[in-house]
Amino acid sequence: MINPDFTRTMSKCFRSSLQEAMGHSFKGMRQEIRSAQNDHHFGDESIVLTVSSHMFKIIVVLDFDLKSAEGQVAKMGNNRGQNDQTEHCRDYLLELTNYFCGEIKRRLLAFERYVGISTPNLLAKSSSIHVADINYDWDTCVSINLDNVDFLYASCYLFVYGELEYTFDEIAENVESGTLELF
Numbered sequence: 803m804i805n806p807d808f809t810r811t812m813s814k815c816f817r818s819s820l821q822e823a824m825g826h827s828f829k830g831m832r833q834e835i836r837s838a839q840n841d842h843h844f845g846d847e848s849i850v851l852t853v854s855s856h857m858f859k860i861i862v863v864l865d866f867d868l869k870s871a872e873g874q875v876a877k878m879g880n881n882r883g884q885n886d887q888t889e890h891c892r893d894y895l896l897e898l899t900n901y902f903c904g905e906i907k908r909r910l911l912a913f914e915r916y917v918g919i920s921t922p923n924l925l926a927k928s929s930s931i932h933v934a935d936i937n938y939d940w941d942t943c944v945s946i947n948l949d950n951v952d953f954l955y956a957s958c959y960l961f962v963y964g965e966l967e968y969t970f971d972e973i974a975e976n977v978e979s980g981t982l983e984l985f
Contacts, residue, residue, distance in 0.1 A: 804939050808966045812860075813942050816958045819905035820944065827898050828878065828948060844945075844955045845870075846927045847892075849899045852920045853906050857964040860906065863933065864899050866954040871895060874948050895954075896922045902956075933959070 845867035853860040872891040899922045910917050938959040946953045 804962045804966060809940050812960060815906060815909050816942055819902055820956055822905050823898055823902035848925045848927060849895060849922050850925055851899050851903045851922045853903050853917060855914045855917045857914060858966060859961040861959040862903055863957045864954050866895060870951060874953055892924060
């Protein structure tokens with residue numbers, strides 16, 4: 803049901819969408835996105851969002867350490883007088899995740915007409931232990947390092963319900979750009 807060309811396409815789509823979201827959200831910070839093992843022990847919270855159609859479902863999980871993330875978000879200087887740094891940081895990361903999955907959706911809309919995304923959900927780290935029990939068809943994980951600090955892990959789990967044969971070159975050619983304000 804899933805061919806090697808599509809897994810390479812999904813990997814490229816996942817990475818390019820993440821790079822777009824990170825570049826938009828953390829301008830001016832040195833970023834490194836590298837392959838990683840799925841590390842569900844990283845951090846203390848997770849954000850989960852889905853991108854789905856009748857042919858597939860993608861679950862995106864961003865694992866992060868709240869204290870480290872608060873420091874990175876504060877460096878951006880965009881707290882706009884927020885009194886509660888913790889809530890501001892969570893809101894910022896929820897918006898980042900939404901932007902990231904919106905990029906994935908936009909790339910896939912070139913070939914799959916009916917693609918939707920869920921709203922991001924914030925979960926306690928104890929919930930992520932159940933990911934190992936999910937029977938997915940393909941996965942990938944990257945770690946994101948900002949200014950030499952491990953910032954978060956982004957994982958993608960693909961469930962296939964039909965034959966998927968998109969290629970990244972075709973997806974990339976059909977992407978239109980939009981903007982999203984991050985708070």
